[in-house]
Amino acid sequence: QVQLVESGGGLVQAGGSLRLSCAASGRPLRTYRMGWFRQAPGKEREFVATISWSGDITYYPDSVKGRFTISRDNAKNTVYLQMNRLKPEDTAIYYCAAVYALSSGSYYQAKNWDYWGQGTQVTVSS
Numbered sequence: 001q002v003q004l005v006e007s008g009g010g011l012v013q014a015g016g017s018l019r020l021s022c023a024a025s026g027r028p029l030r031t032y033r034m035g036w037f038r039q040a041p042g043k044e045r046e047f048v049a050t051i052s053w054s055g056d057i058t059y060y061p062d063s064v065k066g067r068f069t070i071s072r073d074n075a076k077n078t079v080y081l082q083m084n085r086l087k088p089e090d091t092a093i094y095y096c097a098a099v100y101a102l103s104s105g106s107y108y109q110a111k112n113w114d115y116w117g118q119g120t121q122v123t124v125s126s
Contacts, residue, residue: 002026002115004096009120012086016124020081022096022117030074033099036081037110038092038122045095045110049081059107064090086124093119 008020022034035050049070051058058070069082079096097113106112 002029002032002098004098004115004117006094006096006117006120009094009122011123011125014086014088014124014126016086017082017084018086018122020083020094020096020120020122022079022081024077024079024098028074029072029077029079029098031100032115033102034070034072034079035097035099035107035113036068036070036079037095037097037113038090039095039119040092043092046092047108047110048094050107051079059104061108083122086122088124088126090122091124092122094122095119 002024003026005023012018030053036048037045038048039045049060051070051072055072067085072079096117098115099113
């Protein structure tokens with residue numbers, strides 16, 4: 001199994017930036033596809049980004065495309081989410097997730113991911 005711990009959340013003004021980190025332990029991160037999800041109060045968990053094990057393929061929903069960038073450093077067992085031009089609607093708890101393998105059509109569904117961190121709060125003020 002792999003254990004995931006997120007960090008880097010906080011309060012930021014609209015238009016600002018934050019970088020989230022997800023540190024993995026237990027197994028080498030390079031064996032997993034990694035992703036980020038978020039969940040706002042009263043809403044379902046929403047897919048934000050994913051990156052292949054090698055780091056060369058990423059995918060984002062339209063809501064964050066062009067503003068968020070996912071990256072990974074397998075040597076450091078860490079995945080990052082750089083968030084720019086933040087909006088109040090980006091406010092949520094952000095979760096790191098890992099899965100061994102997943103078809104492209106299944107990224108969006110949280111139930112398809114195997115491992116989760118505890119989450120980190122991101123609040124964007126208007």
